[in-house]
Amino acid sequence: MENPNQNLSSPKEKFVKGFQKSLNDPQLRKNFRNASFALKSMRQTAFPDEAAFKELQELGHRIKMKALKNLGPLLRQLEQKCQEKGIQVHWAESTDEANQIVLEICQRNNAASVIKGKSMVTEEMHLNHFLEQHKIEAIETDLGEYIIQLDHETPSHIIAPAIHKDKKQIAQLFNDKIEGAGYTEVYEELNAIARKSLRKKFYKADVGITGVNFAIAETGTICLVENEGNGRMCSTLPPVHIAVMGMEKVIPTLEELPPLLTLLARSATGQPISTYFNMINSPRKEGEKDGPKEVHLVILDNRRSQIYQDEHLQKTLLCIRCGACLNHCPVYSRIGGHAYNQVYPGPIGKILAPQMNGLESTGGVHNASSLCGACGEVCPVKIPIPEILLRLRYEGVNKSRSSKVHEHGTQQNFKESMAWKFWEKIHASPVLYKTNSGLGNLLNSVMPKNAGPLKNWSEFREVPQFAAKSLHQLAREKGVADE
Amino acid sequence: MKFPKKPDEIYFFGTCLIDMFYPDAGISAIQLIQKEQVKVIYPQEQTCCGQPAFNSGYRQEAQTVALQQIKLFPKKIPIVVPSSSCGAMMKHHYLDLFEDHWALESIKDFSERIIEFSQFLVHVLKIKMEDLGEPVELTWHAPCHALREMQIREEPKQLLQQLKNVKLIELEREHECCGFGGTFSIKFPEISKAMLSDKIDDISKTGASCVLSGDCGCLMNIEGGLKFQKKTMVGKHLASFLWERSNGKS
Numbered sequence: 001m002e003n004p005n006q007n008l009s010s011p012k013e014k015f016v017k018g019f020q021k022s023l024n025d026p027q028l029r030k031n032f033r034n035a036s037f038a039l040k041s042m043r044q045t046a047f048p049d050e051a052a053f054k055e056l057q058e059l060g061h062r063i064k065m066k067a068l069k070n071l072g073p074l075l076r077q078l079e080q081k082c083q084e085k086g087i088q089v090h091w092a093e094s095t096d097e098a099n100q101i102v103l104e105i106c107q108r109n110n111a112a113s114v115i116k117g118k119s120m121v122t123e124e125m126h127l128n129h130f131l132e133q134h135k136i137e138a139i140e141t142d143l144g145e146y147i148i149q150l151d152h153e154t155p156s157h158i159i160a161p162a163i164h165k166d167k168k169q170i171a172q173l174f175n176d177k178i179e180g181a182g183y184t185e186v187y188e189e190l191n192a193i194a195r196k197s198l199r200k201k202f203y204k205a206d207v208g209i210t211g212v213n214f215a216i217a218e219t220g221t222i223c224l225v226e227n228e229g230n231g232r233m234c235s236t237l238p239p240v241h242i243a244v245m246g247m248e249k250v251i252p253t254l255e256e257l258p259p260l261l262t263l264l265a266r267s268a269t270g271q272p273i274s275t276y277f278n279m280i281n282s283p284r285k286e287g288e289k290d291g292p293k294e295v296h297l298v299i300l301d302n303r304r305s306q307i308y309q310d311e312h313l314q315k316t317l318l319c320i321r322c323g324a325c326l327n328h329c330p331v332y333s334r335i336g337g338h339a340y341n342q343v344y345p346g347p348i349g350k351i352l353a354p355q356m357n358g359l360e361s362t363g364g365v366h367n368a369s370s371l372c373g374a375c376g377e378v379c380p381v382k383i384p385i386p387e388i389l390l391r392l393r394y395e396g397v398n399k400s401r402s403s404k405v406h407e408h409g410t411q412q413n414f415k416e417s418m419a420w421k422f423w424e425k426i427h428a429s430p431v432l433y434k435t436n437s438g439l440g441n442l443l444n445s446v447m448p449k450n451a452g453p454l455k456n457w458s459e460f461r462e463v464p465q466f467a468a469k470s471l472h473q474l475a476r477e478k479g480v481a482d483e
Numbered sequence: 484m485k486f487p488k489k490p491d492e493i494y495f496f497g498t499c500l501i502d503m504f505y506p507d508a509g510i511s512a513i514q515l516i517q518k519e520q521v522k523v524i525y526p527q528e529q530t531c532c533g534q535p536a537f538n539s540g541y542r543q544e545a546q547t548v549a550l551q552q553i554k555l556f557p558k559k560i561p562i563v564v565p566s567s568s569c570g571a572m573m574k575h576h577y578l579d580l581f582e583d584h585w586a587l588e589s590i591k592d593f594s595e596r597i598i599e600f601s602q603f604l605v606h607v608l609k610i611k612m613e614d615l616g617e618p619v620e621l622t623w624h625a626p627c628h629a630l631r632e633m634q635i636r637e638e639p640k641q642l643l644q645q646l647k648n649v650k651l652i653e654l655e656r657e658h659e660c661c662g663f664g665g666t667f668s669i670k671f672p673e674i675s676k677a678m679l680s681d682k683i684d685d686i687s688k689t690g691a692s693c694v695l696s697g698d699c700g701c702l703m704n705i706e707g708g709l710k711f712q713k714k715t716m717v718g719k720h721l722a723s724f725l726w727e728r729s730n731g732k733s
Contacts, residue, residue: 023673330660334677368671370664370678371538373631387579393540411540420536424544427499428551430528437503456672460679461707464504471502471509475525480495480513482527483558 011341015363018339028164028336035163036326036333042270043324043378060263061382063256064318071308074217074250075299081220085282087295095125098300102127102209102242105296106136109240111206117224117231118142119211120158120321121244121300123343124356127209138209139201141230143194150177156337158344159268159323164336198230208234208292212245213320214260215297218253222297224278225264227271232278241292243280247304248317260320263380267322303356309404312391316351318381325375325385331368340365347375351388358407359396366392367411437470484634486598486606487561492522493603494562494596496552498569499531500699501720508699508720512565512600515726519608526555534572537580538665545580549573553593561607562593565600565722566698567629573597575632599629600722601638601697612729614646621724622652622691624682624705626698627660639697639721646728652689656681663704679708687714697721 022028047053067074079089092098102125106114114136116122128138128149140149144162148155151173155161162170167185174193175183181193210231214223222243224231235241251257265271284291308314326332326346337345342353342362350369354362366389375385395403396411403409426432444466454463469477476482493516501509513523529552533545552573556562564570574597581590604610623643629635643651662668662678682705686694694709694716696702706718 019671020673023677029677330662330678331674335674368667368674370627370660370662370667370675372627372660372664374627374658374660377631390538390540390576390579393538394542395540397540416539417541420539420541420544423536424541424547427530427533427548430530430551433530437499453669456669457707459672460676460711461704462710464703464707466503467506469506471497471506471525472527474506474510475497475513476527478510478513480523480525483524 011361011363013363014341015339015365015368018341019335019368022335022339027166027169029334031164031166032333032336034166035157035160036328039160039269039323039327043267043327044270046266046270046272056259056263057380057382059259060320060380061318063251063260064320064381065315067251067256068248068308068314068317070252071247071250074252075247077217078215078220078250079299081217082222082297083220085220087220087222087280087282087297090296090298091301092298093301095300095302098125098244098298098302099127099130101296101298102244103131103134103136105240105242105294106131106207107134109206109294111136111240113137113139113201113205114207114209115201115205115234115238116140116142116145117208117210117226117234118145118159118161119209119244120155120343121211121246122209123155124246124300124302125244127244139198139205141198141202141228141234142226143191143228143230146194146198147173150174154338154343156345157323157326158321158346158348164338202233202237205234205238207240207242208236208238209242209244210234212243212249212297213264214257215245215250216252216254216257217250220281221254222278222280222295223257224280225261225274225276226278227269227275229276232276235278235280236291239292240294240296241280241283242296242298244298244300247299247301248319260381264320264322267324267378267380303406306404306406307355312384313355313388313405315383316348316355316388318383319348319352320381321348322380324378324380328374328378330370330372330374347385347389348383351383351385351392354392355406358410359392359405360407360410364396364411366396434470434472437466437472484602486602489519489607489609490521490560492524492558492560494556494558494560495523495525496529496532496556496562496564496569496573496597497525498564498566498699500703501565504703505699505720505723508565508722511720511726512563512722514730515604515610515722516563516608518730519610521608524558524560528555532569532572533580534569534576535665537572537576542580546584549577549580550586553590556593556596559592560596561598561603562596563598563600563603565720566700567599567626567633567635568698568700570597570599571628571632599633599635599697601629601642602633602635604725605638605641610642610645612642612645612725614648614728615730616646616648616728618648618650619693620650620652620689620691621693621695622654622686622689623657624654624661624686624694624696624701625657626696626701629697630658635697639695642721642725643695646725649728652691654689655685661701661704663700665700668704675704679704683708683712683714686716692716693724694718695721695724 399409537545
């Protein structure tokens with residue numbers, strides 16, 4: 001896997017270099033701006049009435065919250081129902097365990113090649129890389145995933161993985177990497193090239209691997225949302241289908257599915273419903289002419305159970321992976337997905353990645369937010385992303401042993417703590433505060449503009465001037481009551 | 484949202500940014516309210532709502548400073564705040580900050596009395612203003628915390644619509660953040676710059692001579708950017724503008 005930042009030491013440095021690189025790349029800036037504008041408009045069209053959206057959002061929130069509150073029993077019910085119908089269920093605490101489970105299934109079936117439907121959870125596992133180390137070819141079949149796999153990249157968006165590329169870049173890539181493709185910028189022709197190349201892979205694959213959008217506990221049903229039909233091929237053509245899910249994907253009954261599906265498709269791409277919606281209930285039964293002979297469901301924890309233990313932070317697990325928060329984020333739409341150096345970029349990534357992989361190890365991505373709240377506003381299941389960001393900032397400097405957040409307290413540094421202590425002293429004392437703010441004119445002249453915190457401010461902004469008289473003084477002079 | 488009836492007196496929480504950098508906005512807001520026959524009480528011991536520390540994760544420090552404010556506003560009367568982000572801190576985030584605090588109930592009482600300036604003018608005072616100024620074209624920057632935390636959508640525009648010589652030209656991406664975000668603007672200057680540059684481009688495109696906002700954080704950021712780029716357009720707090728227009732320059 002190409003990693004231009006591998007020589008840098010700290011995760012923070014990697015993150016900074018990553019976003020600086022994006023910000024200095026006009027092509028990338030343009031691609032993200034156009035794509036996020038398009039996705040935002042499509043969502044807007046799908047939810048024309050704000051009040052109706054809020055009602056549906058509330059319903060989505062309640063459904064997922066209810067499922068989350070009952071997570072343990074629901075997962076056990078799901079396992080039992082699946083097993084009754086011949087779906088083999090596997091539990092993985094870590095991504096290593098999940099990879100091992102997938103590998104064993106592949107090896108038992110003498111698999112040389114695997115086709116994959118789009119799945120973020122397998123990105124969490126770095127499954128493709130792992131399989132290739134074990135001499136199993138893993139081919140992405142979602143068009144966006146296929147494009148980035150050709151270019152040895154990772155997804156830059158959770159539903160539109162190749163969003164960072166425009167038509168011309170894709171045309172060039174196909175021309176360079178696919179034999180006999182030629183150069184074309186016509187969408188239909190580009191699609192046809194990918195389809196032709198992938199079709200052969202579908203026929204010869206030994207195992208199909210997909211993610212899971214929802215798993216229904218009551219019926220043991222694996223639900224897969226997709227637009228290209230590749231997910232259906234991955235789950236029906238090869239003799240073995242492995243579905244991998246994060247443990248938060250389970251919902252109680254089929255009845256809860258329609259509102260969530262409506263929210264997911266509309267929030268993601270503005271579609272009333274996705275082009276394909278697959279409900280997988282069992283392997284091929286006797287007398288049936290198609291479908292896999294084996295269906296496996298791998299349920300992955302990967303620190304989700306740790307996130308689950310905190311009643312506020314567990315709302316991170318409500319996510320249905322629509323990507324709306326990315327499209328509406330003023331930071332993501334400027335720096336793009338790769339800059340974060342995380343599997344999950346954007347607002348959801350800023351709260352999920354630090355909890356999965358550690359506040360320090362993820363480079364402080366949770367700090368890179370202006371807290372504008374656009375993410376929380378559009379989230380179809382009302383995840384309070386800004387509040388969780390604030391909580392993680394607190395956990396970053398919280399050294400208490402009672403904190404359950406991975407790498408809590410690691411963001412505290414002496415200089416910053418002292419600065420806030422100093423700030424506290426001044427603002428908790430009316431006398432000190434008044435002395436300080438009464439020094440307006442003096443502070444204007446002595447505050448260094450090109451050093452300290454003002455340096456970053458003054459590089460592209462004028463430094464604000466302290467007023468000659470504070471509001472405290474003006475209010476006194478005008479005789480405003482002080483009680 | 485529920486708003487109180489027009490009271491005889493109110494508290495005014497000026498915010499630290501207004502106190503130090505935009506006192507004119509604070510005094511304009513006070514005078515606009517006084518003109519409507521409402522007594523304004525400005526407790527002189529007030530400092531800051533605690534938001535900078537809270538947003539940076541320093542909750543203990545934020546708590547100490549917040550408690551210092553809360554005790555200064557004991558009467559059961561509205562507390563008017565001329566900043567949506569400080570308002571949101573005190574109205575909503577105090578409930579998180581003091582979630583496990585023994586005094587949570589009295590803090591809730593304080594939080595419930597917080598009302599943002601434009602909402603107070605429109606919904607409580609039901610103010611009617613007369614425009615005494617020359618024709619002017621301006622644009623409005625909607626602060627994120629006004630939109631998404633204080634649920635302020637139309638109020639500032641409703642106030643501006645009362646002024647007959649004022650033409651409001653809306654921004655193309657009115658609901659997008661200007662890139663301030665408090666310490667974010669210092670900790671991530673490059674990202675903040677990219678956001679601010681786009682905002683300034685949008686503001687410039689309107690051709691207006693003035694950009695108004697209801698939050699001095701945004702204003703400081705936008706004005707700083709405008710001045711740095713040597714733009715002629717000025718930034719102003721809504722309160723200063725309304726007072727100027729309805730009362731002549733004070």
